[in-house]
Amino acid sequence: MNYRHLGRTGIRVSELSFGSWVTFKNQVDVDAAVELMAAAYDAGVNFFDNAEVYALGKSEEVMGAALKRLKWRRGSYLLTTKVYWGLHDHVNEKDTLNRKRLIEAINGSLARLQHEYVDVLYCHYADKSTPIEETVWAMHNIIEWGKALYWGTSNWNADEIVSAISIAERHHLHKPITEQPQYNLFVRERFEKEYARLFQDYGYGSTTWSPLASGMLTGKYLKGIPKDSRANLKGYQWLQKNVKDKGRLAKVRALQPIAKELGCTLSQVAIAWCLKNPNISTVILGATREEQLHENLGAQKVVTKLTPKVMEKIDRIFGIEKDEDDD
Numbered sequence: 570m571n572y573r574h575l576g577r578t579g580i581r582v583s584e585l586s587f588g589s590w591v592t593f594k595n596q597v598d599v600d601a602a603v604e605l606m607a608a609a610y611d612a613g614v615n616f617f618d619n620a621e622v623y624a625l626g627k628s629e630e631v632m633g634a635a636l637k638r639l640k641w642r643r644g645s646y647l648l649t650t651k652v653y654w655g656l657h658d659h660v661n662e663k664d665t666l667n668r669k670r671l672i673e674a675i676n677g678s679l680a681r682l683q684h685e686y687v688d689v690l691y692c693h694y695a696d697k698s699t700p701i702e703e704t705v706w707a708m709h710n711i712i713e714w715g716k717a718l719y720w721g722t723s724n725w726n727a728d729e730i731v732s733a734i735s736i737a738e739r740h741h742l743h744k745p746i747t748e749q750p751q752y753n754l755f756v757r758e759r760f761e762k763e764y765a766r767l768f769q770d771y772g773y774g775s776t777t778w779s780p781l782a783s784g785m786l787t788g789k790y791l792k793g794i795p796k797d798s799r800a801n802l803k804g805y806q807w808l809q810k811n812v813k814d815k816g817r818l819a820k821v822r823a824l825q826p827i828a829k830e831l832g833c834t835l836s837q838v839a840i841a842w843c844l845k846n847p848n849i850s851t852v853i854l855g856a857t858r859e860e861q862l863h864e865n866l867g868a869q870k871v872v873t874k875l876t877p878k879v880m881e882k883i884d885r886i887f888g889i890e891k892d893e894d895d896d
């Protein structure tokens with residue numbers, strides 16, 4: 570496993586990491602979570618991602634219970650979570666980064682994760698109605714209280730991130746150190762264009778999500794929607810529009826000969842393609858089964874096979890699309 574600095578921090582993260590969105594609680598119970606996390610850890614993964622809203626808190630409970638069983642030394646892994654969407658459909662508790670909510674949210678997450686602190690606490694989405702200054706101060710306090718060691722943004726635009734960094738610098742507060750954006754062969758524009766200055770000028774880190782576009786880049790949706798896949802889960806019907814998109818399916822099909830030529834799977838090419846990007850700190854993987862995880866971890870061996878010529882071929886298939894499904 571290769572380790573990359575998380576932005577300009579001294580922390581190094583495994584270039585492939587593991588997250589629990591959709592899977593934990595909905596598809597993966599505590600026993601399976603223990604197996605998946607152990608397989609990742611044994612392969613050198615040291616970064617495990619979660620969010621308050623995943624399965625409405627239950628995903629954090631599953632990961633917390635799994636970590637309790639795994640008994641890893643706390644220094645040997647990084648645990649992250651995200652807050653914004655909330656658990657209650659109530660004023661001040663939903664879609665917000667106000668101070669009251671952030672402080673209540675981190676306390677709830679830590680209780681569910683059975684941990685004293687998370688390594689990175691992300692603001693899961695930008696809040697257009699709370700002044701960024703209020704959010705920066707609250708995140709600073711959460712760090713000062715030892716409930717999180719670093720903080721980051723997720724799905725924020727570059728201006729909002731620069732604004733948070735500037736406010737923190739002006740008041741000598743802990744500034745955000747990393748973004749958690751979507752990045753895969755279909756969704757590239759924001760990462761490659763809008764965020765470029767964040768990486769160059771601020772050394773901002775990036776922990777990217779959905780490298781396989783929810784599994785679509787494995788090719789599993791080429792012949793319809795498999796019964797046991799996430800696109801078939803109750804509550805995830807919205808995903809069906811993406812996985813049935815004819816244009817996207819044609820691109821996946823066109824990637825097949827490249828994978829064949831390289832002697833690897835589609836998912837390995839798609840993940841290796843992400844790893845080629847030096848602005849990525851870690852690519853967060855998702856998996857419902859150990860075989861998927863092993864296959865995806867194998868992407869590391871494919872990176873050197875992605876020569877400029879191969880990258881050009883891939884670019885010809887996957888021109889930059891409009892980021893329409895950021896969430």
Ligand SMILES: NC(=O)c1ccc[n+]([C@@H]2O[C@H](COP(=O)([O-])OP(=O)(O)OC[C@H]3O[C@@H](n4cnc5c(N)ncnc54)[C@H](OP(=O)(O)O)[C@@H]3O)[C@@H](O)[C@H]2O)c1
Binds near residue numbers: 596779854860
């Ligand atoms: N900040 C954010 O807003 C945000 C948003 C989304 C995700 N994330 C983070 O990023 C992590 C990864 O995202 P993701 O889960 O969407 O990643 P992904 O790699 O795009 O999709 C993972 C899913 O694809 C399927 N899959 C994976 N490998 C496979 C293989 N080799 N063969 C066949 N199917 C395979 C599995 O689903 P099935 O078995 O059900 O088909 C798996 O759960 C999340 O867990 C979360 O931590 C963050």
